[in-house]
Structure formats: C-alpha cells, structure tokens
Amino acid sequence: MTRTIIDDEAAEVTISDQSGERRYPLGSAEGFAAVSDAWLRAGWDAKHVYSFTWMGRPIIQLPEDMIRIQELIFQVKPDVLIETGVAHGGSLIFYASLFKAMGKGRVIGIDVEIRPHNRSVIEAHQLSEYIALIEGSSTDAAVVEQVRGLVGPVDTVLVVLDSNHTKDHVLAELRTYAPLVSVGSYIVASDGVMEKVAGGPRTKDDWSWNNPRQAALAFAREDPRFEIHEPEWLFNEGAVRNRVTYWPDAFLRRLK
Numbered sequence: 001m002t003r004t005i006i007d008d009e010a011a012e013v014t015i016s017d018q019s020g021e022r023r024y025p026l027g028s029a030e031g032f033a034a035v036s037d038a039w040l041r042a043g044w045d046a047k048h049v050y051s052f053t054w055m056g057r058p059i060i061q062l063p064e065d066m067i068r069i070q071e072l073i074f075q076v077k078p079d080v081l082i083e084t085g086v087a088h089g090g091s092l093i094f095y096a097s098l099f100k101a102m103g104k105g106r107v108i109g110i111d112v113e114i115r116p117h118n119r120s121v122i123e124a125h126q127l128s129e130y131i132a133l134i135e136g137s138s139t140d141a142a143v144v145e146q147v148r149g150l151v152g153p154v155d156t157v158l159v160v161l162d163s164n165h166t167k168d169h170v171l172a173e174l175r176t177y178a179p180l181v182s183v184g185s186y187i188v189a190s191d192g193v194m195e196k197v198a199g200g201p202r203t204k205d206d207w208s209w210n211n212p213r214q215a216a217l218a219f220a221r222e223d224p225r226f227e228i229h230e231p232e233w234l235f236n237e238g239a240v241r242n243r244v245t246y247w248p249d250a251f252l253r254r255l256k
C-alpha cells in the first residue's frame with residue numbers, strides 16, 4: 001500500500017510505501033507522478049472515465065490517453081484502425097473524426113454485443129462513412145476473417161484492444177491481430193491500469209496479474225517482431241516525464 005500526503009503550502013508530496021518514505025517538490029517529475037497515481041486511483045473509485053462524450057457518444061477513456069493516441073495516429077497515419085470493444089461507440093467516433101480531419105483513414109469496430117440503440121446511433125452519425133461495425137467475439141475465427149476482408153494488402157494498420165481485459169483474452173487478441181499490424185505501427189493493449197488499482201473498490205482479486213499489461217509484457221517476450229515502446233512526445237516543455245494513463249506499457253511497436 002502507498003500513502004501519499006500532499007502539502008499544498010510547502011508544495012511538497014510525501015510518499016510512504018514498503019521501501020520507506022520519500023519527499024519531493026510538488027512540481028518535480030516524481031512529485032507529479034505520485035499525485036497522478038493518487039488521482040488515478042481516486043478517478044477509478046469515482047468512475048471519472050464514465051463522464052465524457054465525443055461528438056455525442058459516450059467515450060469510456062481517460063482524456064489524456066485520447067490526446068496521446070491522437071499524437072500516435074497523426075504520426076503513423078494509418079489507413080485502417082481496428083478497435084476491439086465498441087460499447088457506446090465514442091472511441092470509434094473519436095478515431096473517425098481524426099481520420100476525417102486528416103483526409104485519410106477508417107475504423108473497424110468489433111464488439112461481442114452491439115446493442116441495437118448503439119448500432120443505430122453510430123450508423124446514423126455524421127461520421128458513419130468512416131466506420132465499419134462487426135458483431136462477435138474479437139477472437140472468433142469468423143470475425144477475424146471479416147476483419148481481414150476489410151483490410152487491403154498495402155494498408156497501414158494500427159490496432160487498439162479494448163474489449164475483454166483478462167490476460168488470456170488480450171493475449172489471444174494480440175496473437176490474432178498482431179500479424180495485421182504494419183511495420184512501424186502499433187498494437188495497443190489498453191486498460192493495464194487494472195493492475196494499479198487492484199485491491200480497490202470495483203476490482204477483482206486477480207487483477208494484480210490478470211490484466212492487459214501482463215498480456216502485453218508476455219506477448220513482447222514471445223514475439224520478437226514486437227517491443228513495448230512508448231511513442232515519443234512531440235512536445236514537452238514541462239517537468240512531466242510519464243503519461244498519466246489507463247494504458248501503462250500498452251504500446252507494442254512492430255519492428256519487422
């Protein structure tokens with residue numbers, strides 16, 4: 001367990017954990033990281049990510065993660081982004097809006113259950129021409145066949161995994177979708193935050209190991225074509241060094 005004490009007046013943060021007590025200036029990289037960890041945990045408990053929409057659709061994401069993946073999308077400029085886990089469609093609409101603005105790219109969204117209301121709102125959306133929906137489990141052979149049929153042989157492909165977050169399922173998704181990822185592009189195993197918030201409310205006993213981060217680390221060990229790679233920040237004039245994120249160690253870059 002970590003205890004974080006923020007002293008606004010002294011502009012300091014004190015952290016106590018099993019390795020002892022440390023004190024940092026609030027505005028240092030370490031101070032900011034400690035406060036961010038506490039904020040992430042508070043946000044988890046308060047369901048902060050269940051409070052945003054993108055162009056009318058609920059998007060269950062931390063806004064910083066969306067800004068960061070926007071930076072990556074703008075660099076990779078994919079022809080196709082495949083996302084597993086559609087829910088209300090907010091993230092699909094987010095990616096579609098970037099592709100419209102960039103004049104390039106489209107999205108394939110896969111969900112085991114696309115509720116009729118969500119489907120009809122997504123299909124009626126002004127960005128629907130950028131979106132293809134596939135219903136079924138992301139690792140089902142027939143679903144994967146449909147996805148392959150929608151990807152051209154020279155398309156640049158980026159994949160975001162945001163469906164069932166067990167280690168086994170994410171590892172199966174990584175093995176299934178990694179071959180579609182272009183060299184230099186990424187497959188992203190989202191929501192490894194489960195490991196960080198394990199033990200808190202709305203968590204399960206096995207989250208310390210049964211989570212997407214562990215799947216990404218295992219996949220990087222087994223497949224030499226991929227490495228965990230933090231996309232470079234294009235701009236940083238501050239002291240912050242690490243993402244404040246629900247997606248720790250999520251970005252697997254294809255090397256060859």
Ligand SMILES: C[S@@+](CC[C@H](N)C(=O)[O-])C[C@H]1O[C@@H](n2cnc3c(N)ncnc32)[C@H](O)[C@@H]1O
Nearest residue numbers: 059060085086087091111112137138162163164
């Ligand atoms: C966290 S939500 C997706 C959130 C969405 N990407 C967003 O940013 O708003 C997870 C979704 O994954 C779907 N799901 C669960 N298991 C799945 C599976 N095996 N294959 C595909 N989708 C699955 C659920 O139905 C749910 O809609």
